[in-house]
Amino acid sequence: MGVLDVAKPAFMAEEDIVIFEDAIGKFFDEHAPEAVVATWRKNHVVDRDMWTKSGAAGLLGLSIPEEYGGAGGDYRHEVVLMEQLGLKGVDGFGISLHNAIVMPYILEYGSEDQKQRWLPRMATGELVGAIAMTEPGAGSDLQGIKTTAKLVGDQYVINGSKTFITNGQTANLIIVVVKTDVTAGARGTSLVIVETDNCEGFERGRNLDKMGHEAQDTSELFFNDVKVPAGNLLGGDEGRGFFQLMGQLPQERLNIAVQGMATIERALELTIAYVKDRKAFGKAIIDFQNTQFVLAECKTEATVARVFTNHCIEQHLAGKLDASTASMAKYWVSDLENKIVDRCLQLFGGYGFMNEYPIARMYRDSRVQRIYGGTNEVMKILIARTL
Numbered sequence: 001m002g003v004l005d006v007a008k009p010a011f012m013a014e015e016d017i018v019i020f021e022d023a024i025g026k027f028f029d030e031h032a033p034e035a036v037v038a039t040w041r042k043n044h045v046v047d048r049d050m051w052t053k054s055g056a057a058g059l060l061g062l063s064i065p066e067e068y069g070g071a072g073g074d075y076r077h078e079v080v081l082m083e084q085l086g087l088k089g090v091d092g093f094g095i096s097l098h099n100a101i102v103m104p105y106i107l108e109y110g111s112e113d114q115k116q117r118w119l120p121r122m123a124t125g126e127l128v129g130a131i132a133m134t135e136p137g138a139g140s141d142l143q144g145i146k147t148t149a150k151l152v153g154d155q156y157v158i159n160g161s162k163t164f165i166t167n168g169q170t171a172n173l174i175i176v177v178v179k180t181d182v183t184a185g186a187r188g189t190s191l192v193i194v195e196t197d198n199c200e201g202f203e204r205g206r207n208l209d210k211m212g213h214e215a216q217d218t219s220e221l222f223f224n225d226v227k228v229p230a231g232n233l234l235g236g237d238e239g240r241g242f243f244q245l246m247g248q249l250p251q252e253r254l255n256i257a258v259q260g261m262a263t264i265e266r267a268l269e270l271t272i273a274y275v276k277d278r279k280a281f282g283k284a285i286i287d288f289q290n291t292q293f294v295l296a297e298c299k300t301e302a303t304v305a306r307v308f309t310n311h312c313i314e315q316h317l318a319g320k321l322d323a324s325t326a327s328m329a330k331y332w333v334s335d336l337e338n339k340i341v342d343r344c345l346q347l348f349g350g351y352g353f354m355n356e357y358p359i360a361r362m363y364r365d366s367r368v369q370r371i372y373g374g375t376n377e378v379m380k381i382l383i384a385r386t387l
Contacts, residue, residue, distance in 0.1 A: 003269045004303050009310045010278035011317060012076060021080045027057055028088040034195055037091055040215035044207050045169055046093050054095060055125030064103055069120030075251075075317055079258055086262025089358055091365060093216025094167040098122065100255050101248065102129030105175055105191065109235040109244050118173060118193065123168040127195070130161040132246070140378045142177065142245060143185060147223065149178035149192050151230060156192055158358050159310045168219025169207050172196045176223070177245065180238040189233040189241035194226060201226040212364030249374070250326035254312055256373045257329035259364075260337040262310050264302045267362055271344040272296070291347060298340045331379035334369035341366050
């Protein structure tokens with residue numbers, strides 16, 4: 001059951017899911033032990049061959065049909081992957097973005113030709129995915145983007161810049177959010193695919209210096225008269241981009257909740273082990289009533305969040321997860337993640353402030369969860385619209 005004593009829901013307890021969970025854990029134990037992840041943090045990027053190894057192991061495109069090179073699974077397999085990333089401390093590996101955000105855009109909205117052209121290569125790791133939404137002057141307000149794509153003959157010419165792009169130094173297939181009609185507001189937004197290898201006019205900026213997630217390459221991207229075939233317009237129709245984005249954001253926000261729950265559970269597991277071992281004033285830290293009360297509160301709140309997250313996963317698998325409920329999951333779990341990790345760090349005392357301890361890194365890494373995928377303030381606005 002794990003640290004929360006919450007049994008797996010029936011849909012996550014099926015034999016093939018349990019076997020897959022064990023296989024994922026062993027894969028990360030072999031290919032992403034702490035020493036390797038520490039090297040990624042030092043280099044500020046995950047080694048490119050980790051993507052190739054993941055492709056060879058069948059971990060890329062878990063929920064993509066086999067006809068497009070994927071594993072033919074469903075969202076449960078993506079959940080297992082995201083949970084194991086968190087529970088095993090595999091910091092910075094942007095595989096869930098590649099798998100559970102970028103590839104679904106192509107599967108859901110791409111033409112048959114686009115699916116055949118890109119998904120099999122993403123499944124092998126030949127192509128690593130990213131999505132470029134945020135700009136220096138536009139974050140949560142996607143209608144405010146300035147990057148343009150103008151159709152000239154049989155090509156789109158892209159101009160603009162993006163920032164805070166996950167996998168930005170590594171990705172060679174990028175879904176770029178653009179304006180194809182600057183006068184049409186949301187209806188002028190489109191998604192255009194850019195394959196960056198040998199792409200004239202495309203430039204990567206800085207691998208941004210962040211307060212957390214040091215192993216994850218997060219970058220500025222620049223598009224200076226970048227030319228791509230007209231056939232790279234996702235779905236083939238201009239003006240559909242905003243609606244495509246809105247259609248996929250519930251899963252992205254649920255992903256953040258799933259990842260947050262894994263961090264919460266790992267923080268509690270590490271902290272409970274520490275306070276049982278660490279002694280002060282002649283007894284274990286766990287024997288102090290304050291420690292017991294803090295962890296009792298954390299476990300209770302985490303249990304409630306786990307049950308709600310499992311409910312949201314079940315709703316999503318049934319095609320019933322609405323935008324407001326996904327927003328609830330994203331904001332509630334990410335807020336709780338920050339609260340619990342902070343309280344756990346306090347129980348480590350001075351050691352909690354040392355970067356060599358995972359709890360310190362988890363404290364820094366967790367902070368962005370309340371920002372990306374739409375800030376938690378925006379989540380509350382979306383929820384309020386249902387009142």
